[in-house]
Amino acid sequence: MIEQRVVEPPQLFEAEKETQFITGSEAVREAIRRANVEMAISYPITPQSESMHLVGDLFAEGYIKEYFRGENEFAVMSSVAGAAMGGVRVFTATGGPGTLRAFEAFSTWAGARLPIVCAFMTRGINSPLTIQPDTIEMAFMLDTGIIMLHAETAQDLHDMILRSFMIAEQTEVHIPVGVFVDGFFVTHTRDKVDIAPADMKLPPYDPYSSPVPVMDMENVPFRQMRDPFVMKSNYVSYSAHASWQQEVMAAAERARKYIHQYLGDLIETEYPDADILLIASGTAVSQSREAMAMARSEGFSVGLVKIKSIRPFPEKEIRELVRNAKAVIVPEFNRVGWLAREIKSVAEDTTKIVAGPRVYGGMTMPPNMIMDEIRRCSI
Numbered sequence: 001m002i003e004q005r006v007v008e009p010p011q012l013f014e015a016e017k018e019t020q021f022i023t024g025s026e027a028v029r030e031a032i033r034r035a036n037v038e039m040a041i042s043y044p045i046t047p048q049s050e051s052m053h054l055v056g057d058l059f060a061e062g063y064i065k066e067y068f069r070g071e072n073e074f075a076v077m078s079s080v081a082g083a084a085m086g087g088v089r090v091f092t093a094t095g096g097p098g099t100l101r102a103f104e105a106f107s108t109w110a111g112a113r114l115p116i117v118c119a120f121m122t123r124g125i126n127s128p129l130t131i132q133p134d135t136i137e138m139a140f141m142l143d144t145g146i147i148m149l150h151a152e153t154a155q156d157l158h159d160m161i162l163r164s165f166m167i168a169e170q171t172e173v174h175i176p177v178g179v180f181v182d183g184f185f186v187t188h189t190r191d192k193v194d195i196a197p198a199d200m201k202l203p204p205y206d207p208y209s210s211p212v213p214v215m216d217m218e219n220v221p222f223r224q225m226r227d228p229f230v231m232k233s234n235y236v237s238y239s240a241h242a243s244w245q246q247e248v249m250a251a252a253e254r255a256r257k258y259i260h261q262y263l264g265d266l267i268e269t270e271y272p273d274a275d276i277l278l279i280a281s282g283t284a285v286s287q288s289r290e291a292m293a294m295a296r297s298e299g300f301s302v303g304l305v306k307i308k309s310i311r312p313f314p315e316k317e318i319r320e321l322v323r324n325a326k327a328v329i330v331p332e333f334n335r336v337g338w339l340a341r342e343i344k345s346v347a348e349d350t351t352k353i354v355a356g357p358r359v360y361g362g363m364t365m366p367p368n369m370i371m372d373e374i375r376r377c378s379i
Contacts, residue, residue: 012162086207124361132183
């Protein structure tokens, strides 16, 4: 283990970087190496298994205090919740069927105001069984109350995981952050990733910055439920639950300024004033960027919008961009087109939005598929 020193977040994030040629899974390891995580809990599921195996290696090297494997995904997410309630900075990862098996836990995390960071390596979940890339699980996660970031590259994955701890642990936020990445496309391919020195790490988590009581010797578990609202059927109970859900949503909105601070804007744009806009998230951005270059070389007026934050969603930014475009194309790696739905929900004129092309079940998306839509929109 390299002896590490605690530095303030700007010092770590702005430090001179070393470029490494590594997989997305290895980028997860390097983020956690510098995140001052106290506990990691895992359960293997493709394509996440390698990431948490590498995090386990960090435990063996002394970078993490505790590491163990749960009985299943639901057990892992429940254990993660217990660790966070006890004031521990904790990390885990899952994906695909694992996400669905643990689904109840995510709303529990948000409702308990737990600043957990979880990486979701997305994959197909519908029959017939597939382990290939697909982002359909993100459609299920949209209303769980967690912050949702979508990484395009291994660099995004590294940066989003490391910086998400600083976003989640803000007192006025203090809800979980899910960092989503397209499995295999990123997790198992190599790319250049700029990484800060290994002798630096984030400041430790201060559990007493939490807006809810941490479980310690003064606030032991049974005191958390000594007068549970769930046992009552009256106006006070209904109001408490309703107001708390509103507070969780408000916490996600308050996270916007910290996402801006640590990750830049919720979106990135190239040629935003173009007649045709490609709007995408995750690795669909990479295919869209190639298609944009092809289209512009043929004289088409095409721009690109990369959405980094799905929750909170960049409503105002997308509404303005869509208003000025003549057509909007939304390529996605899933069957249901959840990102197109989100864009339509904030657009003033939904008729200009093309919900596709879409591929799923592990299929790739050749840029020519997007070019076909660009040509159709240009007629």
